Amino acid sequence: MSEPESAAAWPPAGCALVTGGSRGIGAAVALALAADGWPVAVNYNAGAQAAGEVVAAIEQAGGRAVAVQGDVADPQAPERVFAQAEEQLGAPVLALVNNAGITRDNLAPSLADEEWDAVIATNLSGAFRFTRRALKGMMRARTGRIVNIASVSALRANAGQSNYGAAKAGLIQFTRTVAVEVARRGVTVNAVAPGFIATDMTSALIGPDLLAAIPARRAGSTEEVAACVRFLVSRQASYVTGAVLTVDGGLGA
Numbered sequence: 397m398s399e400p401e402s403a404a405a406w407p408p409a410g411c412a413l414v415t416g417g418s419r420g421i422g423a424a425v426a427l428a429l430a431a432d433g434w435p436v437a438v439n440y441n442a443g444a445q446a447a448g449e450v451v452a453a454i455e456q457a458g459g460r461a462v463a464v465q466g467d468v469a470d471p472q473a474p475e476r477v478f479a480q481a482e483e484q485l486g487a488p489v490l491a492l493v494n495n496a497g498i499t500r501d502n503l504a505p506s507l508a509d510e511e512w513d514a515v516i517a518t519n520l521s522g523a524f525r526f527t528r529r530a531l532k533g534m535m536r537a538r539t540g541r542i543v544n545i546a547s548v549s550a551l552r553a554n555a556g557q558s559n560y561g562a563a564k565a566g567l568i569q570f571t572r573t574v575a576v577e578v579a580r581r582g583v584t585v586n587a588v589a590p591g592f593i594a595t596d597m598t599s600a601l602i603g604p605d606l607l608a609a610i611p612a613r614r615a616g617s618t619e620e621v622a623a624c625v626r627f628l629v630s631r632q633a634s635y636v637t638g639a640v641l642t643v644d645g646g647l648g649a
């Protein structure tokens with residue numbers, strides 16, 4: 397039986413990688429993990445300037461971070477992103493947050509192949525390939541944390557999001573399955589399922605009707621999601637694996 401993590405130093409001698417860390421939830425997660433002492437690789441696709449600002453904010457707070465470009469939908473991305481992150485931060489990735497995600501909403505009868513494929517490739521296949529790559533080092537180190545950012549749309553139907561809901565539901569079952577595969581190696585794999593969080597992704601959607609449907613009567617903040625991710629990455633969450641933590645103001649209750 398492996399030693400309980402409560403006996404080991406934390407964070408371990410590794411770095412954290414946050415995909416889509418340049419804006420929104422990912423940026424808040426990167427800042428939160430850095431505040432816990434993790435050197436952080438901030439992955440982005442197009443937003444080099446935004447990623448640089450997240451790195452600067454982490455450094456200003458006394459932490460360490462680097463920005464690493466890579467399109468998570470590109471099957472070649474994990475090798476390149478991990479190599480850059482691990483070389484520049486000088487440590488293996490021992491915490492991975494699969495946060496990068498997109499929407500291409502449309503009702504199913506009108507949904508184009510490209511809209512289906514782009515969402516599956518980014519939100520599901522990307523998380524799979526980044527997880528597969530991360531597990532190499534984590535299993536060797538016999539410790540690791542993987543947190544996948546799912547969505548309330550995986551758990552309840554949201555018209556216009558059959559592609560997104562399918563990808564996020566797939567991500568949840570991927571999370572649970574990998575969790576049981578690697579649990580005895582000291583690696584935990586969990587999902588966080590946010591409801592409506594105020595970011596660029598939802599800025600066009602959040603209005604009075606939507607807020608009235610949320611029991612808390614407000615959108616969530618990126619910091620409220622990051623706090624949950626921070627817990628799942630912490631030493632204290634060492635016995636939590638295969639879980640889905642909803643952060644939705646009661647929307648899915």
Ligand SMILES: NC(=O)c1ccc[n+]([C@@H]2O[C@H](COP(=O)([O-])OP(=O)(O)OC[C@H]3O[C@@H](n4cnc5c(N)ncnc54)[C@H](OP(=O)(O)O)[C@@H]3O)[C@@H](O)[C@H]2O)c1
Pocket residue numbers: 415416417418419420421422439440441442443444466467468469494495496497498518545546547548589590591592593594595596597598
């Ligand atoms: N906001 C919500 O209400 C909500 C609710 C449930 C779940 N979520 C999930 O939470 C995650 C973050 O959402 P958000 O609201 O923070 O989104 P956002 O504000 O639109 O930010 C998306 C982030 O993902 C990055 N990204 C997008 N495509 C990428 C790709 N192919 N490769 C690498 N990075 C990519 C973006 O980087 P660039 O700018 O560089 O492209 C950006 O940093 C997503 O998985 C989303 O599905 C959000």
